[in-house]
Amino acid sequence: MHFPFYEKLGLAVLVTAWLVFGANWAGNLLVHPKPLKSPAITIAGVEEAGDKAAKPAAGGKQVDALTLLGSADVKAGEAAFKKCKACHTAEKGGKNLVGPNLWDIVGRPKASHEGFAYSGTLKGMGGAWTYKDLDHFIDDPKGFAKGTKMSFAGVKKPEERAAVIKYLHSLSDSPKPLP
Ligand code: HEC
Known part of the structure; x- marks a missing residue:
């Protein structure tokens, strides 16, 4: 048999495709592939996948903590x-560490503490820290401000978050009224 070049090429492609599909088919017959329930390998620190999975299945946000502020300790x-x-x-006048000092954070314009190099994301958000924004940010920093430098998984328990927010509220000479 004698094939012109491009026919050989076409034949080669067909044979290759057949081999690949065939091998795949044969492979599936031999071992039944079962999708893994969780990734076989997890790479620490890549994403807080664990924490995300811990969220309620309802999708979207958990109970917001603000309704609990009244009774929070x-x-x-x-x-x-x-x-x-x-x-x-x-504390008032406290140093910036990895993150900025948080004295008087409620009502403070976002990304405004002197001497701290904020991420572009937080700088670009605008507005002041309301209770609602703090609740969302502390629950899920990266969800609220994608690309934030705050590498922290978040405080997921609404009661605990409410307590933290109430504590932040107390860090002021004249605490802003609770919502
Ligand atoms: C691993 C370090 C780290 C931890 C832990 C951390 N933060 Fe942060 N935080 C940061 C960094 C860094 C920023 C600046 C974020 C940016 O520029 O995107 C930040 C920013 C903030 C801001 C915004 C400040 C501003 O001036 O706009 C608030 C509010 C805040 N953090 C609250 C908290 C609270 C409350 C906790 C604990 C529940 C916490 N953070 C835990 C590193 C951290």
């Missing part, structure tokens, strides 16, 4: 703020 908030202290100081 400032002392419990101060205790929970320990996780923030790795990166934030809370």
